[in-house]
Amino acid sequence: MGNIAIHSESLSKQYRIGGTEVYKALRDTVAEAFSLPLQKLRGIFRGNNGQTEENTIWALRDVGFSIRHGEAIGIIGRNGAGKSTLLKILSRITEPTAGFVDIHGRTGSLLEVGTGFHAELTGRENIYFNGSLLGMKTSEIRRKFDEIVDFSGIDKFIDTPAKHYSSGMYMRLAFAVAAHLEPEILIVDEVLAVGDASFQRKCLNKMQQVGDEGRTVLFVSHNMPAITRLCRRAILLDEGKVVQDGLSQEVVRRYLQSDNGTSAFRSWPDPSKAPGNDIVRLNSVRVTTDEGATAADIDIRRPFGIEMEYIVHKPGYVLVPIYNLFNQEGVLLFQTSDQNPVWRHSARHPGRYKSTVRIPGNFLAEGTVIVSAAIGTMDSFVLHVHERDAVAFQVVDSMEGNSARGDYGGSIPGVIRPLLNWTDEYDG
């Protein structure tokens, strides 16, 4: 066991569902106490209110894995797969319902950058508070203080209240504190999802460094390239269970494929599990050829469509379908939203809709494209649906000479590959 950093066995976590029921009114418990006196009074002491199997959900079910010291592990999965629950258990924020985890070594977890930062406090005060919250001793913070300030690059404003900081400065300072936390096991959740490019670079950089130093890193992210780059091994969670545990490239590939066996079509037959809210829910997302067939491989020269089917449940909302297209390195290629004048300003009636965007041929570069699907209301911006990594497809460049690559057979840089008109004049 000497080599094991984290070992879990049949780890399970059950949650009550139904958001409004989370905090009960004391009245209900008291009223129920009269009907079921002993049982309910016990509820006050146990923190449960006699919950039954029907209104609970297993966020994690029988999760088992072992992680050795020095390993960097990526944890991936769709929204609601149990990633955050797993991290919360590993960080001791919440207790498992069953099973156990053994942790050998000092753990530092970053479920958020800048937890506990207060706008009224100065940068200096925030460093001390945040550092001590993350588990640093005062002497340690004092020793590293100059380095932290240096790393954040806000030395001039260190005694200014944080409310006067730009959001970039705020993030930099918060991350600088976190970066100086040096545990043997580092647990990180989606820290990279926020902040500007240079901030994310710093985060990734730091994590790589932690890994290189032989410390253990557990990293939850939707950023597939970061996962494959930083972690040799990845664990795929789905509906609270470990679906695959292995080489990160293989696990990521599996993740991008849906149950239908293709990455180009994903559907949610059970409306209660479909992405969305009470207003609108996604039914399916599909990559189609011009002829209407589902296609995971797209000829670079041919136009194609990305189609979403969704069901509007509540009338009265202007709804805009949106796609974000990412390449395999996680670069957002572009965002496109439905500007159809028919629906742009008019509220939708309940019912089933299908919206398709047509993407021209000779436009995208070859390689994997990952599509996030969303449905939003623009006026007072709200996203009703946001399904990351909904579908994925390959753009394949032909060697027939009539695409933008011409007759060149090597690799071509660039995130798009339009076929453009050139004019040529001979002046000699």
Place this chain on the structure above:
Amino acid sequence: MARPLQPTEVRKMETLELPRNATQLSEGRSPVFLRIEAKSGWVSLRLKELWEYREFLYFLTLRDIKVRYKQTLLGAAWAIIQPVFTMLVFSLFFGRLAKVPSDGLPYPLFAYTALVPWTLFANSLSQSSNSLVANAHLLTKVYFPRLIVPISAVASQLLDFVLAFIVLLGMMIYYGISLKAQAFCLPGFLLLALIMALGAGLWFSALNVHYRDVRYVIPFIVQFWMFATPIAYPSSLLSERWRIIYGLNPMAGVVEGFRWALLGQKSGPTQMILVSSVAAAFLLVAGAFYFRRMEKTFADTV
């Protein structure tokens, strides 16, 4: 909603600056071996761990105080305004109009001496009762012994107490009352008030996580409790025997203790204070165990 990451930048990462002594291991507090599993029933208080987190307690308390003073216009003045104005109102209505007896002491001083520990208790109680809900963002993101939160809420009221106490000393000089030897007992009564506030605060803060009614109940409780405590009137209105039972309200012991230690009439209310101490200690210990038992559900519910 963009999920940002720039590939060229990812590749450039190696060239970026890094903190230099990063190989040095953290002196963090988390233990070297830990088993995380479901615990049921009553669990130990883990006071040792609480002690290890004392620096965090200090910074949390400091943050509370700083933020409170920075966010209010009058800042620290509120610490004095609250008890002083209550004293003025009491002096007018109870002292002047209702002619409530005050054990032969000037009524304003009689009332204010009781109001100083009472204000500490009342504010500590309401602050600590709300403390878990108010710090929900910390509870759901970082591990630390949850007991720190209500303890810090009580501790952050101490500065207000000191300010109000200085005014009390000023009043004693004005009324020509000098400190006697029994004033050395004062820290004991202060401790009793803190134990009481924390004891009740632990119960209410844990209940508040599950039952948000608690937030609305607290002001009522504080109000009733104030009149059940000999602040506006002396406990000498009761016969000796009843006074001992009265001590079951530990705040009665605290208030009479303060009056005795500072204004020093007659013999000390020893028996009453003894009863109060036992009651308060019981409330604190039971509250701490209840809190620890409920703790595991906080992050999921708050």
